Amino acid sequence: MGSRVHFSMYVSRVKRLLKQGFGVGVWNEGEAVTIANRRSGSRIDGSQDDTVARAWATVRAHLRESAGARLFDQWLKPMALAPSPEQGAVRLTLPSAFMTNWVRNHYADRLLQEFRAQLPGVHSVTIETGLAAASTPVLTVESLPAPAEPAEPAAVVTIAARPPLDARFTFDRFVVDASNRVAFNAARALAEPGVPRFSPLFLHSGTGQGKTHLMHAIGAAYLDAVPAARVLLMSAERFMFDFVSALRSRDTHSFKLRLRSADLLLIDDLQFIAGKDSTQEEFFHTMNEVMGAGKRLVISADRCPQGLDGVEARITSRLSCGLVADIKTPDLALRRAVLTRKLADMPGVTVPAEVLDLLAARITANIRDLEGALNRVVAYAQLTESPIDLEFAVATLGDVLRGAERRVTIDEIQKAVSAHFELKPVDLVSARRAVVVARPRQIAMYLAKRLTTRSLPEIGRKFGGRDHSTVIHAVRRIEELRDKDREIDTAVRVLLRELEG
């Protein structure tokens, strides 16, 4: 959606807000509107402490780079830095509760890490809904390391990773069909009290297909059944971050204790530890201790254990010993059913069936994108106080629907790039390092990041099992070279034109 359209959608709402005493600021790109309450003395831009504002600019740039344009534009770009009464406490606001929830669920940890990388004094990042901050529950992600375990662990729920279990991600909110039934049943079984029938449970699927949802649901159901249980849920990225922090502060003891004393340990997105040797070593011992003590372990990843390139064989073989369940790409009926289910949790919101049919038919890649599209339509309708109909949905989602129509694949990119540089497609996935091959390979990775929604590890895998850091390096290198080297810039432009059609 173009910036003028985006802006005009807000104009009448903004005028009303001005009358009510709100101030209006414009992003530095001039594309989106941010609003803050002038009466309460809060202005978003201009009055920010310069250091925090500069850090925020860098954090945004990193998010834009790693999330990709579509995801960034949809969810992260509308986020604004808000004034904070306390030093080291960063406050971010979003224009709707749906967006706030989404960003909390997917980016809370990441935002804290990014801010701390810029400003080590940052101890918390709070994500709120900007227009209704007072009435919206606030989630604060606290900095680490976590407080030391009490000598006599109390019989209370310990959730090491924040944010806490997402109340929306329960078994009854998970729509089941043939594509995910085994994973769902296995998750339910593992959440039952008593001796676990199997462990570990390894869930795998492409992105946005419900692994994290099931993990939260397992945690919540197990706690319902065994309220005194120690449940730990964290991403593998967080595992690494905590472990490295513990090493730095020479306090690995608390870390090990916290992890290894879990009754139910859930580690999300294990692929992240690929190639991280010391983290893998620690993970291996954690896994052995938890399983050796007959406790429950649940792991998720974007591929099956054997496919986890860069993860040690001793880990992948132990992971294969339990129950391995995959979730397949959702079909039309499941996509439609999920929309109905999501809508049931939005009281007072009416979306005509034909709009739901359109979304389910057109947004096919995964459920996260589908849910994102629904949230976007609903949020925009609320902001502009418009009824939702087919026309409104198409106008709001124009870019998403167009993107869904024509999705460039990594194979197409590899074919186009190899033809352009007179190479064989196989050269791009080979280990050859000669610059005549390495540079086109970097260009192809750059194009894959720009033109597809694939994650960095997925792209790395498609290029001969390379690490995601190699993809980041390639993207940065080509961005630099496009500024300095006309030949490379021209090649990229030609390829972009050819691939985007």
Ligand SMILES: Nc1ncnc2c1ncn2[C@@H]1O[C@H](COP(=O)(O)OP(=O)(O)OP(=O)(O)O)[C@@H](O)[C@H]1O
């Ligand atoms: N079968 C389902 N029923 C209801 N909601 C679902 C289902 N599958 C996925 N979702 C929803 O889709 C969104 C994305 O799911 P989730 O975050 O669990 O994906 P994921 O597989 O963990 O993705 P990633 O690999 O990127 O971490 C969540 O909001 C989740 O509730």
